[in-house]
Amino acid sequence: MTGFDRGADGVPQHGGNEIPALAPRQLEAYFALQEGASLLQQQIEQHLRTEGDLSLVQFHILMRLRNGTPTTMTELADGIVHSRSGLTYQAGLLEKSGLITRAPSPDDERATLVTLTDKGRTTIATVLPGHVQVVRRLLFDLLPDEDLDDLGRIMGRVRDHIRAEPPRSRGSRAT
Amino acid sequence: MTGFDRGADGVPQHGGNEIPALAPRQLEAYFALQEGASLLQQQIEQHLRTEGDLSLVQFHILMRLRNGTPTTMTELADGIVHSRSGLTYQAGLLEKSGLITRAPSPDDERATLVTLTDKGRTTIATVLPGHVQVVRRLLFDLLPDEDLDDLGRIMGRVRDHIRAEPPRSRGSRAT
DNA sequence: TATTGTTATACTCTATAACTATA
DNA sequence: TATAGTTATAGAGTATAACAATA
Numbered sequence: 001m002t003g004f005d006r007g008a009d010g011v012p013q014h015g016g017n018e019i020p021a022l023a024p025r026q027l028e029a030y031f032a033l034q035e036g037a038s039l040l041q042q043q044i045e046q047h048l049r050t051e052g053d054l055s056l057v058q059f060h061i062l063m064r065l066r067n068g069t070p071t072t073m074t075e076l077a078d079g080i081v082h083s084r085s086g087l088t089y090q091a092g093l094l095e096k097s098g099l100i101t102r103a104p105s106p107d108d109e110r111a112t113l114v115t116l117t118d119k120g121r122t123t124i125a126t127v128l129p130g131h132v133q134v135v136r137r138l139l140f141d142l143l144p145d146e147d148l149d150d151l152g153r154i155m156g157r158v159r160d161h162i163r164a165e166p167p168r169s170r171g172s173r174a175t
Numbered sequence: 176m177t178g179f180d181r182g183a184d185g186v187p188q189h190g191g192n193e194i195p196a197l198a199p200r201q202l203e204a205y206f207a208l209q210e211g212a213s214l215l216q217q218q219i220e221q222h223l224r225t226e227g228d229l230s231l232v233q234f235h236i237l238m239r240l241r242n243g244t245p246t247t248m249t250e251l252a253d254g255i256v257h258s259r260s261g262l263t264y265q266a267g268l269l270e271k272s273g274l275i276t277r278a279p280s281p282d283d284e285r286a287t288l289v290t291l292t293d294k295g296r297t298t299i300a301t302v303l304p305g306h307v308q309v310v311r312r313l314l315f316d317l318l319p320d321e322d323l324d325d326l327g328r329i330m331g332r333v334r335d336h337i338r339a340e341p342p343r344s345r346g347s348r349a350t
Numbered sequence: 351t352a353t354t355g356t357t358a359t360a361c362t363c364t365a366t367a368a369c370t371a372t373a
Numbered sequence: 374t375a376t377a378g379t380t381a382t383a384g385a386g387t388a389t390a391a392c393a394a395t396a
Contacts (some may be wrong), residue, residue, distance in 0.1 A: 019304040029327030033314075035254075036334035037212035043337060055385085073355060079210075083388050088356055090386085110354040110395045129194040139208075140201050142336050143329065150325045152204030154318065159211035161317050162218060174288050230362085248378060258365050263379055265363085285372045285377040 040138055047134045052127035053097075057081055057090050059131075062099060062116065062124050070113040072105065099123055215313055227302035228272075232256055232265050234306075237274060237291065237299050245288040247280065274298055342343045 022030065041056070048054045054062070060080050065071060076085045091114060094100045099120035105111035114123075140148065197205065216231070223229045237254050240246060250316070252262045266289060269275045274295035280286035291299075315323065 004389055022307055022310070022315070025323055025327065026310075026321075028331065029323050030310055030314065032327050032330035032334055033212060034216070036330035037216075039334060039337040041209065041213075042312065049324070057386090074353090081387085082354065085357080085389080089251050092356095102267060108354080108396075112355060132194055132197055135197065135201075135205055138337055138340075139333060140197070142332055145200075147325070148200055148204050150322070151329050152200065152207050154322050154326050155207035155211035156203065157317055158212060158314060160208055162211070162214040162313055165313075170188055185384090232363090256364080259378065262365080262366050265378095283373075287378060336388080347377080
C-alpha cells in the first residue's frame with residue numbers, strides 16, 4: 001500500500017498533469033483509515049463467526065430486528081445488503097437456523113414481515129457481550145474521549161456525505 | 176444498525192451484567208466508522224471496476240509493484256490477501272490480463288518474482304487519477320486539515336494496535 | 351403498471367488441504 | 374524438514390434477470 005505519486009521530498013508532483021497526487025498527509029490518513037477499518041472489521045467478523053456462527057450481515061439483520069418490531073424485507077435491505085436477492089439469501093439462512101421467521105404482512109400481502117425468534121434473541125444475547133468486548137479492546141480502549149468524539153464526528157460526516165451523493169453511473173438507488 | 180443496549184435516557188444499562196453496553200458516544204463513533212469506511216470502500220471499488228476492470232486487491236497488487244522492483248508472492252501476500260492461494264488466484268487473473276508477469280527467482284528457485292508489465296503500468300496510469308479524484312471528493316474535500324490529521328493519527332493508532340495484537344484463536348500468523 | 355419478494359443461475363472470491371519443487 | 378508456490382476443490386456470498394403475486 002505505497003507508491004502513490006510523490007517526489008523524493010514527499011511533495012506531490014504534477015508536471016503537466018491535470019490531477020495532482022495526494023499530499024503525504026492525505027495519503028497517510030487514507031491508508032490508515034482503509035487498513036484500520038478493514039482490520040477492525042476482520043476481527044469483528046471472526047468473533048461473530050466463532051462465537052455465534054454469524055456473518056456480519058446476519059448480525060446486522062438480527063440487531064435491526066432487536067426491538068421486536070416485525071420488519072419487511074425491503075426495510076431490512078435498506079443499508080444492509082445491496083440487492084434484494086442477497087437479503088433473501090441471508091434471511092433464508094437465518095430462517096433455516098431458526099433465528100427469524102418470515103410471514104406475509106396483513107397490511108400488504110406482497111410484503112414479508114420478518115420477526116426475531118426467541119432463539120434469535122438468545123443468539124444476540126450470547127454474542128453481543130463479546131462483540132462489545134472486541135470493539136472496546138480494539139477501538140475504545142485506545143482512544144481518549146476527545147479522539148472518540150473526533151472520530152465519530154469526522155466519519156459521521158463522511159458517511160452522511162456519501163449517503164447523500166447521487167448514485168454515480170447507476171440506474172437507480174433501489175436494486 | 177441500531178438497538179445496542181441502552182436505557183431510554185441514552186445511558187448504558189447493566190443491572191447484573193458483567194459487560195456494560197457501549198456508551199452512546201462510543202456507539203456513534205463505532206457506527207460512523209463502520210458505515211463511513213464501508214461506503215467509501217464501495218465507491219472506490221466501483222470506480223476501479225468500472226474504469227480499470229480491477230478489484231481492490233488487484234489494484235493494491237499493482238500499486239505495490241509500481242516502483243518496478245520484482246517482488247515475491249510471499250512479499251505480496253503480506254497484508255493484501257489472507258491466504259497464499261488467494262494471492263495466486265488474483266495474480267493469475269492479473270497475469271492473464273497481461274498486467275504482470277511471473278518468473279522464477281534466480282536467487283531462490285522456489286520463489287516467484289512478480290513484475291509489472293508496461294500494460295500494467297498503463298492501467299495504473301489510467302485508473303489512478305480517477306481514483307484520487309474519488310478519494311478527494313468523498314473524503315478530503317469534506318475535511319479541514321485538522322480533521323485530516325486527527326483521522327490519520329487516530330486510525331493509524333487503531334491499525335498499529337490491531338496489527339500488533341497476537342492472533343486470537345488462530346494457529347499461526349502466516350496462512 | 352409498479353412494487354415486493356423469490357428463484358435460477360452464473361460469477362467472484364476465499365480458504366483448506368494436498369501436492370511439487372527447492373532450500 | 375521447512376519453505377514457496379500452485380492446484381483442486383468446496384463453500385460463502387453477491388448480483389442479474391426472469392418470475393409470481395399483489396397493489
